[in-house]
Amino acid sequence: MTDSSDNDRPETDGPETYRAVPSSRVGRLSGFGRMAGGLAGGMMAEGARRLAAGERPSMDQLILTPGNIKRVTDRLSHLRGAAMKLGQMISMDAGDVLPPELTEILAGLRDRANFMPPKQLDKVLREQWGPDWRKQFRRFEPRPIAAASIGQVHRAVTRDNRTLAIKVQYPGIAQSIDSDVDNVATLLSVSGLLPKHLNLDPLLAAAKEQLHEEADYEREGAMMQAYAKLLKDEPDFVIPELDESLTRERILAMSFEPGSAIESLTEEPQEARNQLFAKMMRLVARELFEFGFMQTDPNFANFRYNRETGRIILLDFGATRQIEPAVVSAYRNLLEAGLARDPERVLQASFEADFVSPQAVEKHRTRIDRMIDIIVDEMASEEDFDFGDRAFVPILRDEGMAIAQDKEAWHVPPPETLFVQRKVSGTALLGARLGAVVNIRDIVERVLADNPV
Numbered sequence: 380m381t382d383s384s385d386n387d388r389p390e391t392d393g394p395e396t397y398r399a400v401p402s403s404r405v406g407r408l409s410g411f412g413r414m415a416g417g418l419a420g421g422m423m424a425e426g427a428r429r430l431a432a433g434e435r436p437s438m439d440q441l442i443l444t445p446g447n448i449k450r451v452t453d454r455l456s457h458l459r460g461a462a463m464k465l466g467q468m469i470s471m472d473a474g475d476v477l478p479p480e481l482t483e484i485l486a487g488l489r490d491r492a493n494f495m496p497p498k499q500l501d502k503v504l505r506e507q508w509g510p511d512w513r514k515q516f517r518r519f520e521p522r523p524i525a526a527a528s529i530g531q532v533h534r535a536v537t538r539d540n541r542t543l544a545i546k547v548q549y550p551g552i553a554q555s556i557d558s559d560v561d562n563v564a565t566l567l568s569v570s571g572l573l574p575k576h577l578n579l580d581p582l583l584a585a586a587k588e589q590l591h592e593e594a595d596y597e598r599e600g601a602m603m604q605a606y607a608k609l610l611k612d613e614p615d616f617v618i619p620e621l622d623e624s625l626t627r628e629r630i631l632a633m634s635f636e637p638g639s640a641i642e643s644l645t646e647e648p649q650e651a652r653n654q655l656f657a658k659m660m661r662l663v664a665r666e667l668f669e670f671g672f673m674q675t676d677p678n679f680a681n682f683r684y685n686r687e688t689g690r691i692i693l694l695d696f697g698a699t700r701q702i703e704p705a706v707v708s709a710y711r712n713l714l715e716a717g718l719a720r721d722p723e724r725v726l727q728a729s730f731e732a733d734f735v736s737p738q739a740v741e742k743h744r745t746r747i748d749r750m751i752d753i754i755v756d757e758m759a760s761e762e763d764f765d766f767g768d769r770a771f772v773p774i775l776r777d778e779g780m781a782i783a784q785d786k787e788a789w790h791v792p793p794p795e796t797l798f799v800q801r802k803v804s805g806t807a808l809l810g811a812r813l814g815a816v817v818n819i820r821d822i823v824e825r826v827l828a829d830n831p832v
Contacts, residue, residue, distance in 0.1 A: 585794030677805020
């Protein structure tokens with residue numbers, strides 16, 4: 380039996396959609412079952428069509444059809460939670476190299492923003508704050524100002540006239556993390572899109588651990604406070620102030636910080652975009668080499684900009700974590716080799732960081748050398764780097780996809796490294812969106828010099 384919140388029918392209210400989050404185990408499993416059933420039906424129809432045309436389709440051709448792409452995107456966005464979060468994480472990590480069909484699914488997950496219906500929202504607030512929760516506020520806006528994979532955000536005004544942002548977690552999300560991750564992994568496994576030898580267990584275990592951390596809003600509040608201390612003397616950034624009295628395991632209460640979406644700065648003058656992005660790049664370098672403490676989720680929604688003050692607002696600290704010294708050392712060796720324009724050292728540092736496997740280098744050395752040469756030439760230049768000029772990206776993508784065709788060469792780096800790389804890659808994507816032009820070499824050299832080994 381499913382609870383009432385597992386109703387799959389969307390309710391529309393203007394451009395937004397209110398759609399109850401399946402909160403029971405049975406309801407979520409049923410959601411995966413419906414997705415698998417829809418995929419199977421789509422595969423049978425596509426297989427019959429291709430066989431009738433005299434073709435012998437592969438498994439990925441049967442799965443990644445337009446109909447199945449829509450089914451997966453819709454179902455994962457409805458389930459939200461770990462299922463949707465995994466898709467978002469992958470899309471930020473590999474947006475430039477994924478097959479276009481899979482990129483379409485993941486891009487759709489980034490853009491979806493279904494809200495909890497008011498009744499389901501009230502149930503969550505009653506469970507966390509008690510039946511008289513409304514007495515704590517002069518106003519609590521029922522329409523969310525933002526919605527994501529794990530929760531949605533509401534604006535509220537307290538009795539003492541403080542404006543807060545209240546993040547409310549979707550019901551059942553924390554309890555479903557392990558099963559959601561396992562179900563997504565099973566779908567990937569049976570799809571034939573992944574090679575049989577690829578061991579995803581360490582990555583899946585790390586994903587579960589991080590998602591459990593992100594679902595603990597009291598932990599996130601503590602991470603937000605710790606990060607604020609690190610940047611207490613940094614005037615370029617704003618971090619919301621935690622309201623401890625209203626924060627619970629599934630509710631995060633913080634000061635509301637007005638600002639615009641970071642992507643909206645594409646309309647600003649070039650120099651303004653360059654200065655802003657240089658600050659963000661320097662912050663990432665400081666996180667890695669000075670703090671050893673990083674917010675590893677580079678989702679664009681986690682950064683906003685206050686045009687009046689010129690300050691960058693940092694949000695969402697659920698994915699904040701300590702960085703292991705070995706990972707910091709590996710990145711330092713890699714960057715120093717790149718700045719020295721030494722391809723052999725770059726390759727050796729990549730081995731030590733476990734970015735590439737010996738099998739890949741042995742079988743695809745020429746392609747890997749070509750990719751390293753391009754990256755070193757672009758990133759180690761004395762000139763400013765134009766993130767908006769993506770001319771070299773198709774070359775890297777083509778070389779990477781050619782290597783990826785050899786599934787025996789596939790390799791998964793250590794999870795701790797992937798967390799850092801996710802932030803680095805996502806920040807670069809933001810630079811591309813803004814069309815920023817900055818001197819990467821100067822930023823990296825300054826931070827490394829300020830933080831010697």
